[in-house]
Amino acid sequence: MTPTITAFxxxxxxxxxxxxxxxxxxxxxxxxxxYDVRLVSFSAMKxxxxxxxxxxxxxxxxxxxxxxxxxxxxxxxxxxERHAGLLPDDANARARAITWxxxxxxxxxxxxxxxxTARLLEGDKxxxxxxxxLVEDRVRDQLKQLSVRLGxxxxxxxxxSAGDLxxxxxxxxxxxxGLLDEYPNLxxxxxxxxxRPAFKRAFDAQLAVFxxxxxx
Amino acid sequence: MTPTITAFxxxxxxxxxxxxxxxxxxxxxxxxxxYDVRLVSFSAMKxxxxxxxxxxxxxxxxxxxxxxxxxxxxxxxxxxERHAGLLPDDANARARAITWxxxxxxxxxxxxxxxxTARLLEGDKxxxxxxxxLVEDRVRDQLKQLSVRLGxxxxxxxxxSAGDLxxxxxxxxxxxxGLLDEYPNLxxxxxxxxxRPAFKRAFDAQLAVFxxxxxx
Numbered sequence: 001m002t003p004t005i006t007a008f009x010x011x012x013x014x015x016x017x018x019x020x021x022x023x024x025x026x027x028x029x030x031x032x033x034x035y036d037v038r039l040v041s042f043s044a045m046k047x048x049x050x051x052x053x054x055x056x057x058x059x060x061x062x063x064x065x066x067x068x069x070x071x072x073x074x075x076x077x078x079x080x081e082r083h084a085g086l087l088p089d090d091a092n093a094r095a096r097a098i099t100w101x102x103x104x105x106x107x108x109x110x111x112x113x114x115x116x117t118a119r120l121l122e123g124d125k126x127x128x129x130x131x132x133x134l135v136e137d138r139v140r141d142q143l144k145q146l147s148v149r150l151g152x153x154x155x156x157x158x159x160x161s162a163g164d165l166x167x168x169x170x171x172x173x174x175x176x177x178g179l180l181d182e183y184p185n186l187x188x189x190x191x192x193x194x195x196r197p198a199f200k201r202a203f204d205a206q207l208a209v210f211x212x213x214x215x216x
Numbered sequence: 217m218t219p220t221i222t223a224f225x226x227x228x229x230x231x232x233x234x235x236x237x238x239x240x241x242x243x244x245x246x247x248x249x250x251y252d253v254r255l256v257s258f259s260a261m262k263x264x265x266x267x268x269x270x271x272x273x274x275x276x277x278x279x280x281x282x283x284x285x286x287x288x289x290x291x292x293x294x295x296x297e298r299h300a301g302l303l304p305d306d307a308n309a310r311a312r313a314i315t316w317x318x319x320x321x322x323x324x325x326x327x328x329x330x331x332x333t334a335r336l337l338e339g340d341k342x343x344x345x346x347x348x349x350l351v352e353d354r355v356r357d358q359l360k361q362l363s364v365r366l367g368x369x370x371x372x373x374x375x376x377s378a379g380d381l382x383x384x385x386x387x388x389x390x391x392x393x394g395l396l397d398e399y400p401n402l403x404x405x406x407x408x409x410x411x412r413p414a415f416k417r418a419f420d421a422q423l424a425v426f427x428x429x430x431x432x
Contacts, residue, residue: 055365056323056358067308073322074315092283099290105322106289107272110329117330122350127343134338142272149271 002034003064005075006053007209009039015210016175017203020072021060023169025202027076027162031083039209073105073166080162087162100156100163108146109170111138116173139179147183154192168193218250219280221291222269223425225255231426232391233419236288237276239385241418243292243378247299255425289321289382296378303378316372316379324362325386327354332389355395363399370408384409 005028007021021037028035044050046057053061054070062069062078069075077098080086087094118135122128146167150156155164171190174180180187193199221244223237237253244251260266262273269277270286278285278294285291293314296302303310334351338344362383366372371380387406390396396403409415 051361051364056319056361058323067311069311069315071315071318071322073318074311077314077318078311095283095285095290095294098293099285099287102287102289102293102321103272105318106287106325107274109322110326113326114330114333117354122347125343125347127341127347131338131341131343138333145267145272148267 001065002036003028003062004036004038005063006038006040006050006059006061007206008059009041009044009209010213011206011210015207017206018173019059019206022202022206023072023165024060024062024075024079025205026165026169026199027079027086029198029201030165030196031079031085033079033083037205037209072169073101076162076166077101086165088158093158096157097161097163100161101166104163104166104170108142108167109173111135111142112170112173115139115177136177136179139174139177140182143174143179143183143186147186150185150189152185154189160193160196164189164193168199217281218252219244219278220252220254221279222254222256222266222275222277223422224275225257225260225425226429227422227426231423233422234389235275235422238418238422239288239381240276240278240291240295241421242381242385242415243295243302245414245417246381246412247295247301249295249299253421253425288385289317292378292382293317302381304374309374312373313377313379316377317382320379320382320386324358324383325389327351327358328386328389331355331393352393352395355390355393356398359390359395359399359402363402366401366405368401370405376409376412380405380409384415 005021005024008019011019013019025035040050040059045054045059051057053063053068056070058070060070060072060075062075069078076086087097115135118128118132155161156167157163168190171180171186172194175190180190194203221237221240224235227235229235241251256266256275261270261275267273269279269284272286274286276286276288276291278291285294292302303313331351334344334348371377372383373379384406387396387402388410391406396406410419
């Protein structure tokens with residue numbers, strides 16, 4: 001059965017692939033699962049029909065028969081659990097890959113989200129200039145520790161896994177901040193993720209939505 | 217095999233059960249799994265021996281034979297996967313319970329963490345008084361939507377699950393903020409979680425560590 005995901009009708013990042021449908025598309029491409037996409041407008045996202053699928057009125061959602069999920073992390077995990085390619089077979093290695101999924105979303109991402117909020121929602125506030133360096137330092141705290149752990153390895157724990165997929169997705173939010181450049185092994189790690197054919201297919205697919213909306 | 221978790225030698229919340237060993241203890245109590253606790257000082261948490269277990273130098277960690285995990289969400293999931301009681305048997309219901317785990321950590325918690333940061337790390341900044349209401353409103357945005365979804369139900373999706381365990385754990389960080397009181401069904405939901413015998417055993421165990429450290 002072909003699952004259906006939702007994505008922004010007009011991507012607020014102008015096709016840079018930072019919306020949360022991107023990790024889901026990437027996971028589906030990694031495992032070779034075809035999928036349908038239903039585009040949702042900002043107003044429709046807040047309507048009861050969409051909220052029945054996503055209580056927080058966001059994208060992505062995932063529908064497959066009578067199963068409906070939301071949360072990109074949960075959807076990626078669901079895909080990883082049901083298809084080969086994103087979680088190791090060995091039980092301990094599998095548990096560690098899942099740990100990195102949670103670490104990406106629960107430890108590394110919160111200060112990155114705070115930085116985005118500081119720029120997008122508080123960029124015009126009188127405290128913005130003085131406060132931004134504090135927020136950036138909190139991002140650096142996590143990047144530094146992640147950089148040490150990654151070291152010279154290609155991926156966080158052995159082969160590429162759903163943990164790397166989520167971590168690269170989270171770190172990509174920093175692409176324009178310059179912060180990632182301070183940690184060359186993390187920059188290379190993100191580039192390694194972005195170079196995967198499955199990433200490229202997913203990226204092109206979401207970009208095509210933005211391009212079509214812009215020219216349509 | 218009895219797993220070993222790590223916890224703060226001296227809890228920074230003075231035994232209020234807001235440290236991240238609490239959801240792990242709670243999960244272990246829910247499934248009836250005995251566990252050992254190794255207490256770690258703030259300085260030892262940053263040492264290489266502990267960082268080998270937890271790359272971000274935090275608690276909790278989870279060791280069981282040759283498996284070592286970190287991240288409370290990942291550890292709770294590991295426990296839930298291996299023991300009955302925290303995830304439904306039905307495949308779709310199980311996927312939805314996992315979705316709520318991710319929603320707790322990835323959607324509901326980030327603004328709550330930002331509020332804690334605003335108070336603890338930026339409480340003395342000149343912008344604190346003017347900025348705090350903005351941060352609180354971002355927390356309210358999520359609480360309101362969660363409140364609508366929960367409605368009159370006892371738990372987020374059928375019976376109590378690991379999703380509720382994580383969500384209640386996340387919401388408990390707001391206990392002293394007054395924000396939860398604005399959503400009576402969420403207050404009642406948290407109280408319902410805290411009333412579970414397994415929660416109480418876990419809470420008492422972590423409080424005993426603080427009490428012993430204070431009087432020892």
